[in-house]
Amino acid sequence: MKLPISWLKEYVDVDITPQELADKLLNCGFEVEEIIYKGKNIENVVAAKIVYVEKHRDADRLLVCQADTGTDKPLQIVTGANNVKAGYTVPLALCGAKLPDGTKIKEGKLRGVSSYGMFCSGKELCLGDTDYEGAGVDGILIIKENVKIGSDIKQVLGLDEYILDISITANRPDCQSVYGMAREVAALLDKPLKPLNMHYEEESGSNIENCIDVEIKSPDLCSRYIARCVNDIVLCKSPEWMKKRLRLCGIRPINIIVDITNYILLEVGQPMHAFDSRYIEGKKIIVRNAGLGEKIVTLDKKENILSENMLVICDANKPIALAGIMGGENSGIKDDTKNIIFESA
Secondary structure, three states: EEEEEEHHHHOOOOEEEOHHHHHHHHOOOOOEEEEEEEOOEEEEEEEEEEEEEEEEEEEEEEEEEEEEOOOOOOOEEOOOOOOOOOOOOOEEEEEEEEEOOOOOOOOOOEEEHHHHHHHHHHHHOOOOOOOEEEEOOOOOOOOOOOOOOOOOOHHHHOOOOOOEEEEEEOOHHHOOOHHHHHHHHHHHHHHOOOOOOOOOOOOOOHHHHHHHHEEEOOOOOOOEEEEEEEEEOOOOOOOHHHHHHHHHHHOOOOOHHHHHHHHHHHHHHOEEEEHHHHHHHHHHEEEEEOOOOOOOEOOOOOOEOOOOOOOOEEEOOOEEEOOOOEHHHHHOOOOOOOOOOEEEO
C-alpha cells in the first residue's frame, strides 16, 4: 500500500526522516519496497501567469508570450503549444531548471526571438491525469486553482511529498489503511495516536427505516451490513485536499460521492459503496447468495452470469451489486442523482 507521509502526520507526530521511518518499520516486520518522492528531479519550475500572447513574427506555429513569475518584470517565453492563452496559469521552467527526463533549460532563440524559459506539459513533468487533473492533455498543463504566482510547482501540484510503498503481509489486514499504519507508527515512535473524527450531523427526526430496510439472508458470508441515507446531494468535484490524497495513493478522483468511498477505504480500510436510492426497488436491500444463472451488468459495463456460491446485494427484485467486488450499472450514481444510500459490510 502507498502511505503518504503528510497524511500519516495527521494522526501521529512523525519527527524522523522517511528513510529512518522505513528502517524502523522494517525492524518490526513491514517491508518498505520504495520511498517515493513525487517531485524528484524537478528543479526551478514555478507557477507563472501568462499576461500577453502574440504570434511570432516569422513563424506561424509559434507564439510569443509574456509570463508573470512574481518578479518585477515579466519573462518572454516562445512556445509552440496551441493551448496557451492570456490569463492562464502554467508551469514555467526557468533558465537553469531541471526536468525529470534530465533536460536542463537555458536561454535560447526560436526563429530569432529570445525565450527565457519553457512552459511545461504534464508529460515533461512526468505526470499523468492520476497525478493531476489535466496533466494528460496534449499541450501545456493548465493549473486550474488559484495559486501564488512564482510558487514552486512541486508545492502547487502536490509533488513535494514523500510516500512509502509498504508491503503488507496477509496476516496484517489491520494495517491496510493510513490509520492502521498510523497506529503502528505511533507505537514505534512512542507517540500518541490522534483519534479519528467520526462526527456527523443527522437530520432531526430522520429514521433510516423510512428510507431503506436491510435483510441478511446469508449470515455465514456477511455477518453485518449497515446503510445510511443521504438526501439532496449535489454531485460535484471533491475538494482539492481530498483529490490530492487520492492521487498520492494512485487513485484518480471522479466525483465527490465516488471519492468519499475511496477515501474511507484508504483512511480506515473499510470498503464502502453508494447506490442511487431511486433505483432500489421496494426500498429494500437483501444480502443473499445468487441464483444459478442470475445476471448482473456491473459498473464496468460487463454482463456477469452468476453461480450459487456468489454473494450478491439485491433490492426487492434484482441484484444491484456483486458483494465486495463491484456495484451494478442499474443502481450507480448518475449526474442527476439526488438521494443516495451509503453501504458498508
